Amino acid sequence: MWPKTHLTDLLGNEHPVIQAPMAGSTTVELVAAVCNAGGIGSMGYSGTPTETIRQDAEKIRKLTDKPFNFNFFAHEAPVNKPEVIEATRERLKPFYSKLGLGEIPRDLSKPLLTFTQERLELLLDIKPPLVSFHFGLPESIAIESLKSAGCRILCSATTTAEAIALEQSGVDIVVAQGWEAGGHRGSFEVNHDDHGVGTMALVPQIVDAVNIPVVAAGGIADGRGIAAAFMLGACGVQMGTAFLSCPEANVSDVHLEAIQNASDDDTRLTKAFSGRPARARGNNYMESIAAHRLPLPDFPTMYTLSGPLRKASDDRLDFRFLLYGQAAALNREMPAAELVRTLVAEARNLL
Template sequence: MPRNNALTERLGLAVPIVQAPMAGATTPGLAAAVCAAGGLGSLGCGTQPVEASRGQIEEARRLGARPLHVNFFCHAEPGAGAGGDATRMRALLAPFFFERGLGEPPLPALPYQSFGAEQLALVEALRPEVVSFHFGLPEAGLVEAVKAAGAMVWSSATTVAEARWLEEHGADAVIAQGAEAGGHRGTFLGAEPAHQPGTMALVPQVADAVAVPVIAAGGIADGRGVAAALLLGASAAQLGTAFLRCPEAAVHPAHRAALAAAGDDATRITRLFTGKPARTLRNRLTEELLEAEDEALPYPLQLSLTGPLRRDAATAETLPLWSGQAAGLTREMPAGELVRRLGEEAATALRRLAG
């Protein structure tokens, strides 16, 4: 496919495809394979210690990942007592713990920190080409310091208002995340998931609203979706769920099997796993605790409660099976082959449209 826009030219991409930086699922091998095929490889560093991120970035570079996209979270951390009384949620989770011999659910705690000085020092030392944020942007001084380290600054918007805010506060590009997207919603101005537009409606409105490049995300899993994103005004498409069945991804076998079997009504948005709205495949935990959504603790306190269930899971019953609504389009193949296939499919779709 031609490199015919400022974003792909700046990053030297042969195809306008970004592998989403899915925390916990991305690996240096996955990022490097995507880069080798001409796309933008990514690492999700928002939910792990800085030293773990350092090791992954260094390994990705050793494997040839260039350019490299690194993602961090910049959530508002709950203050003392923000979790309130966790007794009810711990009681609801207790049967799942007892079945697995895990004892009592833990008391809520902060499992990791938002983007700050430590993460900035990592960026300054290792200099990834793109640094993106979920849940808005860090304070202005940190944004400027990331740019001074040579990185483009991206962030996710789930509404046009969020896209405008990101541009006004220094984002070099906006990821327009439609409601179909898997994993955490990037929402930071308070819009409820039920009121957020889908990718088809969101991307052209964001492209019209901001002057910076737009990356389309949500429900894109094949070349037709990539082509559609470009026609809607995006400079590139970001795909996450599409890469979860690649052998390079760090995905639990039960999660892979669930993705392979997923139909078009298999997902829903839940706060049960982390406290923030995130799209997952339905499983026993999401269905049995459906009526307890409003009792989830603030992010990331809820994540600290469910952590032992994720780490111990032998089946899909208690795993967060992050997935977008296009799970039925996913394919099991190496990441590099997938990028090349996506590029060929998108080029074919665009040629057919051109007549």
């Protein structure tokens, strides 16, 4: 039970609070601050060059001697039907014209963003204490070699069936990611309709179904959420949105402003930007793509196609892909170490 749990026993840290990996928004400063305050800091990597990841590990190790987490996407390579790509181009043309953007990208071969042999070799060399995956796992040989190198493996699950599959694949800790969560859903079954199990329902069912530690994620913003997650049987929490308001996070002004003005119902689950369901601030572009009910290209091809729209729209919320979760309105702006201390004190009082 709080604050010593299976999670802290396994990871050798003080508090069962993981700052979620958030590709593009996490920084070495954020991770080190969280780790030094007794939590677990996570770097989210998608397209980051392998050499940068090596340098990050060196920087983090200079800033902290505590355990930290490096996170990667592990999705299948996209398999796109040419007619789906063409229909999507037609759909995007009016938006491109509206913003005066010219040609829709033709080269869709990059970026792949998924976990590669090069990444694996790097990790076996730098040995981060924790390695986590989103969108499923890489092949079993990668998991076995990372575990043999001493890394603990975490992976997101959005259903009980996914959590059971992760346990059977040798994952050490499952992150039960509820529907409320900001960012991409970690689901690995992308070809069926996602019915979105909420954190409150998901966590206890996964706790009952597996024997490995379960970390709750999605909509947890303060000590109340942490205490609730523990009552549901979780032995730790992973919080993303709450850390976006820390000065150490890499968050644009428009993103921060959206979070400052957030309400409980202003986000949507959308495939319109990347091809995979992600929770982000709702806007007209998403609504318009959703209304046509057309199949979209796979992740991350859709991300390439929407790239110029996202980049051109600095001052236009309508095309921005602003990832955050349903509890963003509860965010508090404070340094990451102070946030960890505040969360821990609040949860301790309640528990």
